[in-house]
Amino acid sequence: MKTSELQTQIGQEVALSEWILVDQARIDAFADATGDYQFIHVDPEKAAAGPFGTPIAHGFLTLSLLAGEFMNHGGSIQIEGAQMTVNYGLNRVRFVTPVKVNSRLRNRAALQSADQGAGYMQITVLNTIEIEGEDRPAATAESVFRVYL
Numbered sequence: 001m002k003t004s005e006l007q008t009q010i011g012q013e014v015a016l017s018e019w020i021l022v023d024q025a026r027i028d029a030f031a032d033a034t035g036d037y038q039f040i041h042v043d044p045e046k047a048a049a050g051p052f053g054t055p056i057a058h059g060f061l062t063l064s065l066l067a068g069e070f071m072n073h074g075g076s077i078q079i080e081g082a083q084m085t086v087n088y089g090l091n092r093v094r095f096v097t098p099v100k101v102n103s104r105l106r107n108r109a110a111l112q113s114a115d116q117g118a119g120y121m122q123i124t125v126l127n128t129i130e131i132e133g134e135d136r137p138a139a140t141a142e143s144v145f146r147v148y149l
Contacts, residue, residue, distance in 0.1 A: 002080045003121055003149065006114035014077045014125070015109040017070040019132060022057045024101050030061040044101070052098050059095040062105065062139050066127055070107040077109065077123065082147045088122065091142035097134060104132040112142060121147045 024044065031042050039046040040056055047055040067087065079085070099105065112124040122144065129139045 003114075003116075003147075006079075006111065006121065006123070009111045010113060012111060013108055014111045015107070017107040017109075019104040019106045020065060020069045022061070022099055022101065022103050022105055024055060027055060027057050027061065027101060030058055030064070034058070034060070036060075052100060055101040057099040057101070057103075059139065062095065062099050062129055063090075063093060063141060065105065065129070066107065066141065066143055070127075070129075077111065077125070079121065079147045079149075081149050083149065085145050085147045088144040088146050091124070091144065093139065093141040095139050097131060097136045097138050099131060099138045103134075103138075105138055106130050106132070117146070119148060121149065123147060 027041050031037050036058055040050055040052065041047070041058055042055065044055050047053075106129070108128045108130060110126045110128075112126050113122075115122045123146075125143045125145070127139075127141050127143055128137045129141075131138045
C-alpha cells in the first residue's frame with residue numbers, strides 16, 4: 001500500500017493473518033523464555049483439574065504473536081517504500097478469552113490512524129486476535145508502529 005492511500009483506509013480492515021496453532025510445545029517454549037511456569041500453562045494434569053479444564057496460553061504469548069507470527073503470515077500492512085518498521089508501543093490491551101491449548105488463532109488488523117512524522121509514518125492498528133470456533137476474541141490491542149521511509 002502507498003503511504004498516500006493510508007488515510008483512505010482508516011477504519012478499514014487492512015490485514016488478516018493465517019491461522020496459527022498454539023500447542024503445548026509453543027506454550028512450554030514461551031514459559032522457558034519468560035520464566036512463567038504457572039501450572040495453568042505448563043502442567044496438563046494439574047490444569048485439567050483447574051478452572052479452564054486444560055492448559056491455557058499465557059496472555060503475553062497471545063500478544064507476542066503480533067510481533068512475529070501474525071506479521072509473517074499475512075497479518076500486517078505492507079507499506080510501499082518502507083525501509084523498516086519498528087514497534088512503538090501498545091494501547092488498550094485486553095485479554096478477553098483464555099486460549100486453550102491446541103487452539104488456532106488469527107489476527108484481524110484495522111487501521112486506526114496514520115500520521116506523518118519526520119521521515120516516518122506513525123500507524124495505529126486495532127488488532128483483534130480471534131480464536132477459531134469462538135464468538136469472543138482471545139485479545140484486543142492497539143499496536144503503534146513507526147514505518148521509516
